[in-house]
Amino acid sequence: EKTKGMPGLPPGPQGLPLVGYLPFLRPDLHRCFADLARIFGPVMMMKLGSRQCLILSSPEAAKEVLRDHDATFANHDITVAGRISTFGGQDMVFQPYGPQWRALRKASMRELLNARTLDSFRTLRQQEVTLMAKELHRRTGVPVDMGQMVFVTSFNVITAMLWGNSLVAEELERIRVEFREVVVGIVDLLGVTNVSDIFPILERMDLQGVQRKMKQHKEKLDGLLSTVIDRRERTVNTRGVQEKAQDFLQVMLELVKKEDPHEHLTVDNIKGLFSNIIVGGIDTTSTTIEWAMAEMIDKPETIRKAQEELDSVVGKEEIVDESHLPKLHYLEALVKEALRLHPPTPLLLPRYPTATCNIGGYTIPKGTKVFINVWSIHRDPAVWENPLEFKPERFLAGMSKCDYYGNNFNFIPFGSGRRICVGIPLVEKMSLHILATMLHCFDWSLPDGMKLDLVEKFGIVLKKEKQLVAIPTARPSCANLHE
Ligand code: HEM
Secondary structure (H helix, E strand, O other): OOOOOOOOOOOOOOOEOOOEOHHHOOOOHHHHHHHHHHHHOOEEEEEEOOEEEEEEOOHHHHHHHHHHOOOOOOEEOOOHHHHHHOOOOOOOOOOOOOHHHHHHHHHHHHHOOOHHHHHHOHHHHHHHHHHHHHHHHHOOOOOEEHHHHHHHHHHHHHHHHHHOOOOOHHHHHHHHHHHHHHHHHHHHHHOOOOHHHHOHHHHHHOOOOHHHHHHHHHHHHHHHHHHHHHHHHHHHHHHOHHHOOOOHHHHHHHHHHOOOOOOOOOHHHHHHHHHHHHHHHHHHHHHHHHHHHHHHHHOHHHHHHHHHHHHHHHOOOOOOOHHHHHHOHHHHHHHHHHHHHOOOOOOOOOEEOOOOEEEOOEEEOOOOEEEEOHHHHOOOOOOOOOOOOOOHHHHOOOOOOOOOOOOOOOOOOOOOHHHOOOOHHHHHHHHHHHHHHHHHHEEEEOOOOOOOOOOEEOOOOOEEOOOOEEEEEEOHHHHHOOO
């Protein structure tokens, strides 16, 4: 297809009139796209319903979009369910590239996710990780649902940073359980291919019930966040200005009062942002650690190497703290290798161009939905030697300079460019600290008769199909847990 002297559209599979290629897609979308890219190439286009979709599967093509044309592709594509879950798109992820997005991003970076502020929460993270280790110690010899354990720890770390201890213990416990249900529910629904997105004309009919279910989750989330905000407002009012809390919620609430449009935020902006951080940060981080543990249990020599490093850096009988993390090079390589083989967001967060442009020598019409298949880029044999093998050493040798900041397009688990994930500094600390503690304090084995599998379940977050259950056995450093 050619339009007015411009190059043609990228190649791609032919679909049917009206529905396009939709009826032929498999549920494991990342693998399905990868299989098709082997036929049509790394810049591939297909129609899904009324929507033109571009699927990019090579580092070069990703670089064109995320670096060379970053400004044109600086918007995340919002879905009907995404809009509901983010208070009408009032959050950061789905905010169009503009002043409101800038205000949210700036506030998060300045007040929460920069090195200095993150450092000020170091003790808090230590407490939560130690609590996890104590809990695991109590369960020595008993099967533990690893994903759930890490989810609770990540939740405690992140929410304590967001709103400190505004809630009394019993209330916190209740809220934590409800939050987990809501987060899991929202993440699941965000991964559903919703007919309402493909045929906007059908949105009102909500044929799969996705919108109805998402509204229920959003109502619950709204209630939970309102409780947290409400408690804070009351605490500040009764205690007076001098005693007000210094956490992220407090800073955000002050921005509500600002009149300068470059700083002003609404309460829905705060709820949307908190929803991004909780929904987008906790499940992704715990999934990463679950995959890392699963791969390591499958390849026990990796556990042995990680424990040797920990014993030498931390000391056999000491407890890991954050000052050890920069010296744990093998462990860092392990996390990177888990993120390579199992990128938590396998198709990143889809973007769209705000103007018609040229990618890979093809015309990409304005508004096209763009998927970057990071899962297939991370397994591309042209880029990675033995790509299906879990081999952390590759990040110590040839790929040692690969970081998380989207500069090397062979490895982009957090995206790249101006919409790159804001949570990277926190993920780096949390994932290493949790994993280091799990491996330094315990040996791990599978329950009798249980076979490990590494089967994925596609969704907006790529999880293990079956949760990982493993049995901890105490190592010498556990002796220090109860001091
Ligand atoms: C392993 C864990 C995580 C992974 C793999 C991940 C991945 C991603 C990806 C792929 C994007 C889109 C990037 C792009 O379009 O180029 C993103 C955006 C985002 N992430 Fe993360 N993320 C993780 C953890 C977190 C955490 C812990 C937080 C919060 C503290 C967070 C908050 C966000 C936000 C707010 C955005 C939207 C940024 C924007 O639109 O400007 N993420 N993340």
